[in-house]
Amino acid sequence: MKFIAAVVGGYLIVLGAVFAMQRSLLYPAGKAIPDTALAAAAGIRIITTRTADGLELTHWYRPPADDQAPVLVVFHGNAGHVGDRVPKLTELMRAGFGLLLAGYRSYGGNPGRPSEDGLSADARLLLDWLAGQGVSPERTVLYGESLGTGIAVKMATERPAAAVILEAPYTSVADVAQAQYWFLPARWLVLDTWDSISRIAQIDMPLLLMHGLRDRTIPSRFGQYLFEAAVDPKQIVLVEDGEHTDLYDFPEVPRQVIDFVRAHATPPG
Numbered sequence: 435m436k437f438i439a440a441v442v443g444g445y446l447i448v449l450g451a452v453f454a455m456q457r458s459l460l461y462p463a464g465k466a467i468p469d470t471a472l473a474a475a476a477g478i479r480i481i482t483t484r485t486a487d488g489l490e491l492t493h494w495y496r497p498p499a500d501d502q503a504p505v506l507v508v509f510h511g512n513a514g515h516v517g518d519r520v521p522k523l524t525e526l527m528r529a530g531f532g533l534l535l536a537g538y539r540s541y542g543g544n545p546g547r548p549s550e551d552g553l554s555a556d557a558r559l560l561l562d563w564l565a566g567q568g569v570s571p572e573r574t575v576l577y578g579e580s581l582g583t584g585i586a587v588k589m590a591t592e593r594p595a596a597a598v599i600l601e602a603p604y605t606s607v608a609d610v611a612q613a614q615y616w617f618l619p620a621r622w623l624v625l626d627t628w629d630s631i632s633r634i635a636q637i638d639m640p641l642l643l644m645h646g647l648r649d650r651t652i653p654s655r656f657g658q659y660l661f662e663a664a665v666d667p668k669q670i671v672l673v674e675d676g677e678h679t680d681l682y683d684f685p686e687v688p689r690q691v692i693d694f695v696r697a698h699a700t701p702p703g
Contacts, residue, residue, distance in 0.1 A: 452615065453623045460581070460607065460626060461512055461548040463540040468494070468517030476520055476527065483559045489546045491537050491556060498532030504596065504699035505532035505564065506575045509557065509582030515542030519579070522682040529692045532569070536560055536582075550626035557585050561593055571595050575699050578603065580652060580678070584628030590637045596699035597640040599691060602649055602678055604656045605631035613653070634664045640698045641668040644687060646676025669694070
């Protein structure tokens with residue numbers, strides 16, 4: 435009986451620790467600050483937005499080549515910061531596309547603590563800022579990477595845009611948590627569910643979904659389930675040797691992204 439009590443007690447301790455630490459696990463914001471010299475070299479401007487709860491957040495904006503070119507609003511994954519995404523997106527900038535890289539609460543020197551409600555509100559504010567720059571929804575592409583796919587999907591159900599691109603997406607954070615912590619009732623413990631599977635069918639704009647078949651962080655089955663639940667028009671790119679963070683190492687991926695954006699977010703004429 436003592437052994438059973440010890441096992442149960444240990445299990446409950448682990449359960450409590452995972453519940454208490456879940457936002458630190460989901461949003462492991464480091465202390466690294468983006469290199470402004472990198473931004474300047476890429477023609478990127480540092481812009482700021484002020485949230486309703488008084489936070490001043492910095493984001494990176496690279497204007498499009500002309501006033502008819504599309505702008506990709508990029509919501510990155512849960513590691514690193516906006517500066518880490520510039521190298522892989524260089525070909526998109528060379529294609530003339532604008533980039534608006536969303537800076538998250540507590541990431542890259544920004545204040546605050548991230549949560550689903552907070553990041554969603556910040557994303558809305560950032561889209562308002564872009565609209566204020568004269569970029570119409572017809573030229574706006576919502577781009578999500580990993581964690582950021584949940585933000586992109588949510589925004590696509592609330593705001594008009596030309597298209598959505600999802601890189602290594604999930605059905606919901608609760609589903610991924612349950613797969614990773616199979617020995618816990620993780621699904622029922624998640625505070626920020628980012629439930630994309632319940633929202634994806636509401637998106638009535640073209641969708642491009644990309645996933646690596648060797649992705650161990652968010653296994654590709656989650657992306658494929660999400661794709662199956664989405665409505666047309668939609669297309670999927672499955673990279674046979676792709677893992678979680680290396681899809682742009684495969685030349686077909688940036689080509690597919692550029693072709694997709696040109697087809698759906700470049701005004702005629």
